[in-house]
Amino acid sequence: MAYCVNCGVKLESGTTACPLCKTIVQAPPEVIGQPSEPLFPLINEHIHIDHPMLTKNRKGVIELVIAFMAIAVITLFVTAFAIAHFSPWIPMALVLLGGSYLLVVLFVRPSYVKIASWFSVITIALLAIIDLYDMRFSWSLYANLSIALSWTLCVSPLLFKPEDRWGAIVLGAAAVATYLPLIDLVEGGGLGWSLSIALPTYAVVLLAVATLLVRMKFGKPTITDKVLSLIAISSWGVVAGDFFHLRSISSPLLLSWSSSVAIVALCIVIFLVLNMTLRRVRNYFNNRVV
Amino acid sequence: MRNYQHGSELLPLDNSAIIYPPTVARFNTHVFRLSMDLRIPVIPERLLTALEHVLERFPYFAVSLRQGFYWYYLMPNHAPLAVYEDNSSPCTYIHPKRGANGYLFKVRYTSRRIAVEYFHALTDGTGGLVFLKSLVAEYLKLSGVQAGDDPQVLIPGSMMDPQESEDSFERCYTPLKSVFGFESKAFHMGADDTLTDSVQVISARIKIEDLKRISTSYKATITEYLVAELIDAMQRIQEQTVRNPKRYRPVRVSVPVNIRKVFGSKSLRNFTLFIVIGIDVRLGHYAFEEIIDQVIHQVRGGVNAKSLSKQVSRNVAGRRNPLIRYAPNIFKRPLMKLLSDSYGDSVYSTTISNIGNVELPKGMADVVDRLDFFLSPSKPNKVSCGAIGANGYLLMNFTSIYETKTAYEREVLTALVAKGIPVEVATNRKNGKD
Numbered sequence: 191m192a193y194c195v196n197c198g199v200k201l202e203s204g205t206t207a208c209p210l211c212k213t214i215v216q217a218p219p220e221v222i223g224q225p226s227e228p229l230f231p232l233i234n235e236h237i238h239i240d241h242p243m244l245t246k247n248r249k250g251v252i253e254l255v256i257a258f259m260a261i262a263v264i265t266l267f268v269t270a271f272a273i274a275h276f277s278p279w280i281p282m283a284l285v286l287l288g289g290s291y292l293l294v295v296l297f298v299r300p301s302y303v304k305i306a307s308w309f310s311v312i313t314i315a316l317l318a319i320i321d322l323y324d325m326r327f328s329w330s331l332y333a334n335l336s337i338a339l340s341w342t343l344c345v346s347p348l349l350f351k352p353e354d355r356w357g358a359i360v361l362g363a364a365a366v367a368t369y370l371p372l373i374d375l376v377e378g379g380g381l382g383w384s385l386s387i388a389l390p391t392y393a394v395v396l397l398a399v400a401t402l403l404v405r406m407k408f409g410k411p412t413i414t415d416k417v418l419s420l421i422a423i424s425s426w427g428v429v430a431g432d433f434f435h436l437r438s439i440s441s442p443l444l445l446s447w448s449s450s451v452a453i454v455a456l457c458i459v460i461f462l463v464l465n466m467t468l469r470r471v472r473n474y475f476n477n478r479v480v
Numbered sequence: 481m482r483n484y485q486h487g488s489e490l491l492p493l494d495n496s497a498i499i500y501p502p503t504v505a506r507f508n509t510h511v512f513r514l515s516m517d518l519r520i521p522v523i524p525e526r527l528l529t530a531l532e533h534v535l536e537r538f539p540y541f542a543v544s545l546r547q548g549f550y551w552y553y554l555m556p557n558h559a560p561l562a563v564y565e566d567n568s569s570p571c572t573y574i575h576p577k578r579g580a581n582g583y584l585f586k587v588r589y590t591s592r593r594i595a596v597e598y599f600h601a602l603t604d605g606t607g608g609l610v611f612l613k614s615l616v617a618e619y620l621k622l623s624g625v626q627a628g629d630d631p632q633v634l635i636p637g638s639m640m641d642p643q644e645s646e647d648s649f650e651r652c653y654t655p656l657k658s659v660f661g662f663e664s665k666a667f668h669m670g671a672d673d674t675l676t677d678s679v680q681v682i683s684a685r686i687k688i689e690d691l692k693r694i695s696t697s698y699k700a701t702i703t704e705y706l707v708a709e710l711i712d713a714m715q716r717i718q719e720q721t722v723r724n725p726k727r728y729r730p731v732r733v734s735v736p737v738n739i740r741k742v743f744g745s746k747s748l749r750n751f752t753l754f755i756v757i758g759i760d761v762r763l764g765h766y767a768f769e770e771i772i773d774q775v776i777h778q779v780r781g782g783v784n785a786k787s788l789s790k791q792v793s794r795n796v797a798g799r800r801n802p803l804i805r806y807a808p809n810i811f812k813r814p815l816m817k818l819l820s821d822s823y824g825d826s827v828y829s830t831t832i833s834n835i836g837n838v839e840l841p842k843g844m845a846d847v848v849d850r851l852d853f854f855l856s857p858s859k860p861n862k863v864s865c866g867a868i869g870a871n872g873y874l875l876m877n878f879t880s881i882y883e884t885k886t887a888y889e890r891e892v893l894t895a896l897v898a899k900g901i902p903v904e905v906a907t908n909r910k911n912g913k914d
Contacts, residue, residue, distance in 0.1 A: 209682055
């Protein structure tokens with residue numbers, strides 16, 4: 191039996207390298223000794239955590255799909271009962287959509303990107319088919335563009351390597367900036383509200399998000415910081431919407447209903463700035479031991 | 481309180497078991513293993529016969545796991561029993577249906593070893609040890625060796641104490657208000673090595689006499705001393721891996737405590753509570769003496785009837801809450817997983833479970849060469865430690881999901897060596913042997 195010269199532990203008979211530090215044992219064979227019986231046999235039982243077809247991940251998604259479909263169908267039936275008008279086509283379409291989702295979950299590798307992409311494609315196709323009953327596209331254009339936009343924002347970033355995620359952010363921002371004028375063009379026949387309200391508001395939101403990202407470079411924000419920052423970003427978005435709307439109708443007012451939201455957002459921003467710059471404020475609110 | 485006498489009715493999971501079925505994952509099998517290496521050969525057919533005899537005495541172990549509308553529960557299982565060849569790594573997942581013909585334990589063997597792997601929803605270390613001892617005693621009897629008398633050896637055909645199958649948590653429950661309290665996140669070793677679902681083992685063999693000598697010098701018990709060593713090693717790992725001290729997190733170790741003696745329970749199902757012992761490294765580096773002082777203070781402050789009773793109340797109150805009780809299992813499962821991830825594994829850095837020095841009856845001690853105890857690690861706590869003492873030696877079995885990394889095990893064991901305690905190591909890792 192030998193000892194590891196690095197760790198000082200006694201090694202089991204027949205051991206040629208220390209299991210702790212991998213140092214090779216430099217000793218004559220009679221010191222190393224004959225290999226003793228291994229701690230565990232070398233048989234490696236092939237273990238399936240679950241049946242390959244119905245893994246735990248798949249089961250989770252299936253349960254989720256069924257739950258959502260059930261909720262949607264029940265809601266539709268209750269609404270139909272309340273308004274005394276029943277159209278079987280929407281529940282049937284939902285069931286068809288749910289069935290297609292279940293097939294995807296069963297046959298596609300359970301990764302977020304693949305499942306989300308398949309779900310998007312199937313939904314777009316199904317909505318387009320339903321909308322085509324009168325041989326022309328109408329509402330499905332909006333819905334399908336929204337789905338494509340959601341895919342660009344929520345799924346496409348995962349197709350980028352972590353070091354190239356900035357590319358995904360730019361792509362997402364560009365997609366939103368394209369989507370808004372496109373809807374305006376289709377709906378109104380020209381560029382109206384999208385240029386005067388939507389895009390400037392969106393620019394303000396992007397600026398606020400960029401500020402948050404820059405702030406994250408200087409120390410890790412707490413959960414409270416993150417939540418407050420999100421509230422502030424949404425509030426600034428709302429305020430900007432109101433501001434640009436008033437400008438578009440040439441109102442003499444600077445802000446109308448959103449002035450109270452602006453005050454709240456301003457308070458949050460002041461708190462966040464103080465919290466970031468003054469240690470005493472930070473320690474007081476974070477209840478840290480100093 | 482329902483007692484399980486006839487093996488014909490369903491058995492609710494005990495209070496600490498309800499968390500295990502929904503939180504089983506690839507890297508967290510919730511399986512623990514107890515094994516005995518014998519000096520006589522193990523014949524599988526004889527082992528199977530011994531198992532059939534012994535299981536009649538443990539009807540509450542002859543069950544399978546089912547999923548009900550509100551909760552998981554246990555149902556009597558009459559499927560044929562089987563014994564399995566041992567595997568290259570311990571604590572492998574036991575599938576509730578196909579793993580062991582629906583049983584929640586798996587009896588494994590090698591030419592000289594009898595091992596039982598238990599899904600934690602069935603029992604805890606103490607219950608598992610009683611079952612293993614009874615199984616080995618029966619095997620020895622069939623081999624013509626008398627094991628001898630021992631209160632932990634239950635002989636097939638003997639009267640079953642109704643308390644064996646009780647959920648003692650329910651009996652010890654005292655209604656209390658506002659008993660919930662949450663800990664902050666603890667330090668966890670990073671995933672800087674490939675993770676594997678075949679558990680890697682470093683087994684350290686240490687003389688109990690040496691450990692007793694050193695722990696007495698610190699006026700601590702062996703468990704307290706080992707917990708202090710684990711905390712100290714984790715503190716060093718954090719200091720080596722986290723560059724910015726502002727990002728240090730507390731280092732805590734979870735220590736399961738057998739509370740049967742405290743509450744006078746004879747249950748062989750789960751009746752263990754976890755106390756979390758730790759230091760707040762954000763306050764500065766702790767010297768070993770400071771750590772052991774903290775550990776002694778926290779262990780002795782935590783292991784008393786009143787503190788434990790508070791924990792029991794917290795566990796049982798959660799289950800009795802009508803909102804939780806009558807929520808369908810389909811909603812409870814993800815919620816429990818979330819709670820377990822957020823407030824379970826994440827509040828401590830590693831686990832050590834010390835079964836203690838196991839007294840074997842005379843006849844059994846003559847043929848048992850070695851006793852082992854293994855815990856399954858989990859994804860946040862990638863290394864766990866199971867300790868058990870027998871025949872004058874303590875075996876510290878580190879189980880890990882790191883494929884190659886052994887930094888933590890090395891920190892702990894070299895610290896023992898540096899204090900003059902000889903340590904002998906063995907592994908199931910591929911390196912190290914020809």
